[in-house]
Amino acid sequence: MSDELSTLLERFKTRDTRALARIITLAERSADFSERLLDALGEQTHRRAHVIGVTGAPGVGKSTLIDKLVLKFREKGKSVGVIAIDPSSVFSGGAVLGDRSRMNRLSVDPQVFIRSFGTAGELGGLSRGARDAIKILRAFGKDVIIVETTGTGQNEVDVALYVHTSVVVTMPGLGDDLQLMEAGFPEIGDVFVLNKSDLAGSDASYAELKNMVQLRYAERAWKPRVIKTVGVSAQGVDELLRALEEHYDHLVSSGELALRENAGFRKEVEEIIKERLEHELKRYLENRFSEQSVNHNPYKVAKSLLGEFTKLLKV
Amino acid sequence: MGLDGHDRGVKVIARALSDAGMEVIYTGLRQTPEQVAYAALQEDADVVAISILSGAHMTLVPDVLEHLKKLGASDIPVVVGGIIPDDDAKELKRLGVFEVMGPGTPLKQLVSVIEAAASARWKS
Numbered sequence: 001m002s003d004e005l006s007t008l009l010e011r012f013k014t015r016d017t018r019a020l021a022r023i024i025t026l027a028e029r030s031a032d033f034s035e036r037l038l039d040a041l042g043e044q045t046h047r048r049a050h051v052i053g054v055t056g057a058p059g060v061g062k063s064t065l066i067d068k069l070v071l072k073f074r075e076k077g078k079s080v081g082v083i084a085i086d087p088s089s090v091f092s093g094g095a096v097l098g099d100r101s102r103m104n105r106l107s108v109d110p111q112v113f114i115r116s117f118g119t120a121g122e123l124g125g126l127s128r129g130a131r132d133a134i135k136i137l138r139a140f141g142k143d144v145i146i147v148e149t150t151g152t153g154q155n156e157v158d159v160a161l162y163v164h165t166s167v168v169v170t171m172p173g174l175g176d177d178l179q180l181m182e183a184g185f186p187e188i189g190d191v192f193v194l195n196k197s198d199l200a201g202s203d204a205s206y207a208e209l210k211n212m213v214q215l216r217y218a219e220r221a222w223k224p225r226v227i228k229t230v231g232v233s234a235q236g237v238d239e240l241l242r243a244l245e246e247h248y249d250h251l252v253s254s255g256e257l258a259l260r261e262n263a264g265f266r267k268e269v270e271e272i273i274k275e276r277l278e279h280e281l282k283r284y285l286e287n288r289f290s291e292q293s294v295n296h297n298p299y300k301v302a303k304s305l306l307g308e309f310t311k312l313l314k315v
Numbered sequence: 316m317g318l319d320g321h322d323r324g325v326k327v328i329a330r331a332l333s334d335a336g337m338e339v340i341y342t343g344l345r346q347t348p349e350q351v352a353y354a355a356l357q358e359d360a361d362v363v364a365i366s367i368l369s370g371a372h373m374t375l376v377p378d379v380l381e382h383l384k385k386l387g388a389s390d391i392p393v394v395v396g397g398i399i400p401d402d403d404a405k406e407l408k409r410l411g412v413f414e415v416m417g418p419g420t421p422l423k424q425l426v427s428v429i430e431a432a433a434s435a436r437w438k439s
Contacts, residue, residue: 017356017357017386018356018386018387018388021356021357021358021359022359024359025359088338089333089334092333092334092335092336093336094332094333094334094335094336094337094338094339095333095338095339096329096330096333096339096341097338097339097340097341098341098343100340100341100342100343100354100358101341101342101343102343104342104343104346104350104354105350107350107353107354107357108347108349108350108353113357114354114357114358115357115358116338116340116358118338
């Protein structure tokens, strides 16, 4: 196994796409593999790269927009990695991942690497595999890494911790200004995009969105840009690219880049502990539940089991 | 792939495979064989499944195999479904296609063929 890792890493260093793809798979499958991998990669996973999150409700046009955005980055000579995350079925664990079908023209460009992920039971945030894929793509030397997630509320808050710039995509007619004021309004956007802005009602939606962003972000150093785009015709994509670059420059000059990466690191450690605990707890409960009879008080049973579990813990 | 405009069948199959717990990356209509091969490479696919109803299978499928080879990914098994005459099916299998399935193949059988193809790869 460790032989497999070292052979793969040799090929990885020569920019072998096959090895890159394989390493991402193995990391997704096993946390132990990830641990050894990150040891081997060391500082390389912190190579300078711009990690961009793109989130928004299903159907607002994220993939098509990313398709156009990647072309712009390519025109500037940047190599790009895309991590496209779609929901998995909670029941079967399987998934139909379709984001790639909107970016296929890109995939024959050897400087572009697109990888699809299922959410794999993760309700908010990024799955372990997707988090590691960001690091692996960074170590591989990608200049720009775009993470696409389907978000409909607070779950994108967690995703924002793992990226440098968060882009929130919406479209005309998705909600009025009151809904924008409700709790679901993303508080993590660094750039807001009103896509499909050739649709009727886009001027009103744009004004509402802009107002809301000004209100919500009044106290912050970075004032999020609000940009109108039409993904299919690439309208507004130049402006979007400029906003992304401006935000990155802001992060660097204000020192916020390091702060964000620290927050992301802490969150990730917390997630890994949670994942391990959950795994251990499930195993423990499977054995204990068969002995446990139905009781009228779940709190009491939980307390005694928790006491027993923590004593057993030697993770 | 190619000019084929039929995607009803491939979507039913994608759904069935997903229900069986697999992750299906749907590449969409009108892809080139090269795009399919690159997708398989980047996604580190365990199996490439191609649905073809256009009659162009003897051109497109060998082309996919060729591109996979060029990318150093010829170990990824290729499964073909669609309206394929027996003689063509034989020839495709001779060229290295793992299995060819015709119309009316039960979804259960399809799932087990894909599973067999995937596990053959993980053993090697």
